[in-house]
Amino acid sequence: MSEYGLFLSFNNQEEVFRFPVNPEKINVKDSGDGKSYTVAGLGEINAILYPKLTEISFNSFFPGRMYPFVHLDSKGELKLPIDYVNKIKEWMESRKPVRFVLTGLVPDPLSGTDKGNVVRAMKTFGINMAASIESFDWNTASGSPEDIEFSITLKRYVFYGARKVVPVKGKLSTSVKKIIRPDDRKKPTSYTVAKGDSLWSIAQKLLGSGSRHAEIQKLNGIKDHEVRKLAVGRVLKIP
DSSP, rough: OOEEEEEEEEEEEEEEEEEEOSSEEEEEEEEOOEEEETTTTTOOOOOEEOOOOEEEEEEEEEEOOOOOOOTOOOTSSSOOOHHHHHHHHHHHHOOOOOOEEEEEEEEGHHHHHHTTTTEEEEEEEEEEEEEEEEEEEEEEEOTTTTTTEEEEEEEEEOOOOOOOOEOOTSSSSSSEEEEOOOOOOOOOSSEETTTTTOOHHHHHHHSGGGGGGGHHHHHEEEEEEETTOOOOOOOEEOO
């Protein structure tokens, strides 16, 4: 017996929903990108290259009424079927990655048994990956017209950034400077101070390095004597 949940979110969980009906099965495709060559005197050889991006696909439906097996969202609500469809289409049209999460509990066979047949402990399993929505097909269910059946395919998304090539005067070679890889979050322009915050922790959380705290201090005109005790609720500009 196992219980699991599937979630899609966008913009670092600014928008998120749980699939209300778990699919009967989830297809996970991992494959290599090897190539075969024929070498004289040796025959066919295989060159192992980097693996291809993981693909996940499944079929389910968005219910138009409450069934005993339906999972509600975090607010205890069930959206209309077309609302789920429109949200997925909106995320696809944004041309930005979403985040797919599969999480749950399954019996742990290594934990031993109680009375010989009941597993005593459970263990967690899951998938958490940024992904692109490769395909999304949907239609009204023939037997229950208020429901919307769908199939969806997701492909793992790898964040990357272009490299800036800087010519070196008088030389044929060039130096290459890496830039920070992007993530699936929008960069915040302001932040409201919460209890326990410090300029260092805010810079670490929003700018990726606590050493950039001085930039926030300068931008907001914070005096040195104010640094140790920031007023809760104060809105700070973020560089």
